[in-house]
Amino acid sequence: MKLDKFVRKTHIRFQFDTADKTDFFKKMVKDITKVHPDFEEERLLELFYLREETMSTGIGNGIAIPHVMYEKCENQEIFVYRLTKPIDFAALDKKPVELIFAMIGAPSPSNIINLQILAKLALMMKHPEFLEKLLSAENADAFFEALIHYD
Amino acid sequence: MTDAKLLVCIIEKEERLEDVLEALLEEGITGASILDARGMFEYMADEIPLFAGFRGLIQGNNPTNKVILSIVPDSVTLHHAMDTIQSVYGDFSLPNTGIMFSLDIGDTRGLKT
Numbered sequence: 001m002k003l004d005k006f007v008r009k010t011h012i013r014f015q016f017d018t019a020d021k022t023d024f025f026k027k028m029v030k031d032i033t034k035v036h037p038d039f040e041e042e043r044l045l046e047l048f049y050l051r052e053e054t055m056s057t058g059i060g061n062g063i064a065i066p067h068v069m070y071e072k073c074e075n076q077e078i079f080v081y082r083l084t085k086p087i088d089f090a091a092l093d094k095k096p097v098e099l100i101f102a103m104i105g106a107p108s109p110s111n112i113i114n115l116q117i118l119a120k121l122a123l124m125m126k127h128p129e130f131l132e133k134l135l136s137a138e139n140a141d142a143f144f145e146a147l148i149h150y151d
Numbered sequence: 152m153t154d155a156k157l158l159v160c161i162i163e164k165e166e167r168l169e170d171v172l173e174a175l176l177e178e179g180i181t182g183a184s185i186l187d188a189r190g191m192f193e194y195m196a197d198e199i200p201l202f203a204g205f206r207g208l209i210q211g212n213n214p215t216n217k218v219i220l221s222i223v224p225d226s227v228t229l230h231h232a233m234d235t236i237q238s239v240y241g242d243f244s245l246p247n248t249g250i251m252f253s254l255d256i257g258d259t260r261g262l263k264t
Contacts, residue, residue, distance in 0.1 A: 055203040065201060092200055111205060122201055 001120050004148040006103075007078040011035070012147075014140040016081040021089050024081070025049065025066075028102055032079060039072055044104075058091025062135075063125045067103040067118060069111070076105045076113055078121075082143065099135065124150050155256045156229045160219040160236060161188065162249040167240050168217050174235040175221060178228060182263065183221035190216060216249065222262060229253050 013031065018024040029044040047068035051057065058064040079102045086096035101121050105114035125131055130150060137143035162171060168185070175183060189197075193214060196206040223229045233251055237243060243251050 051204045054206070055200045057201065057204075059201055067204065115202070115205070118201055 001116050002148065003078065003117070003120060003150070006076045006117060007080060007144075007147065009140065009144045011078065012080045012082070012140045012144055014082050014143060015084045017084050018081075018087060020087055021052075024083075024087060024100070025052075028079070028081065028100075032102070032104065035079075036072075039070070044068065044070060048102075052090075056090040056092065058089035058097050059122060059125065060091055060093040060095065061125065061131065062086060062091075062095055062098045063131075064089050064091065064097045064100045065103065065118060065121050065125075066100065067105065067114070069105045069107040069114060071107055073104045073106045076103065076117055078103050078117070080143070080147070082137075153256055153259060153262075154225045155222050155259065155262065156226060157254045157256050158219070158221045158223055158229060158232060158251070159254065160221075160249070160251045161216055162219070162240060163190070163216050163247050164240070164249070165215065165217050168219075170239040171219060171236050174239045175219075175232060178232045178235055180221055180223055180228070180232055183219050186218040186220070188216045188218045189214065222256065222259070 016027070018027055025045060025048050029041050029048065032044060033039045033041045047070060048066055051066060051068055056064075057066040081100040081102065083098045083100065086098040089097035089100075091097055103114070103117055103121075105111070105117070108114070130146075133146045134143060137146055160171065162168060172183070172185075175181075192205070195202040197203075197214070221232075223232055233253070236251065241248060243249055
């Protein structure tokens, strides 16, 4: 599966300023609702918080993949946040998080596409060379090119 | 290659295991191995933190399944056994029930007749 169907260059936020995890989610849903004015900020925030309550989506190595299934979402979308300063995300390895892939998925009985995207992201982030390429990208364009050309 | 077949029956409704084993006995099948198993989705939701949010979306409450492995002597016995299991267990085509299939067997050692 290629991610270019789900992530757009316009959905990459390079040098995203945030103070902490709570602040990040608030800013993130505000950002997403600017792109999708029909999405409800409060509802989205609630969904992301509920997911984090289950267990942190900070998967380790400075990466987090928060994700929700949202009834108003018609297709899967990924928003990418490259943080200016790493933040504590209660990640599994307790390391601060500096790169966040936020996925909003369309609810479906099998959730197959949602699961495929999460699995793909998780697998991609396990390759140190690829991760280094992403983290060393100097701008959003370079980041996007690296991300969509992963094989 | 022998005429024997391996019957693989994975049941999600663990409480029906007794019925399935009785169905096998009824068909004269007295040997089977019963294994505890977990479905891939259940395992991922429970053991891989990234997928923990999907726990609530899993239908059914059984955390484990039962896998029944039995070598049957021939295809006639196999089909009788599968029909009898289905008659006591229910329709395997429904969601959250399980799956039943067979495999041809090559060489064997230790097969009791």
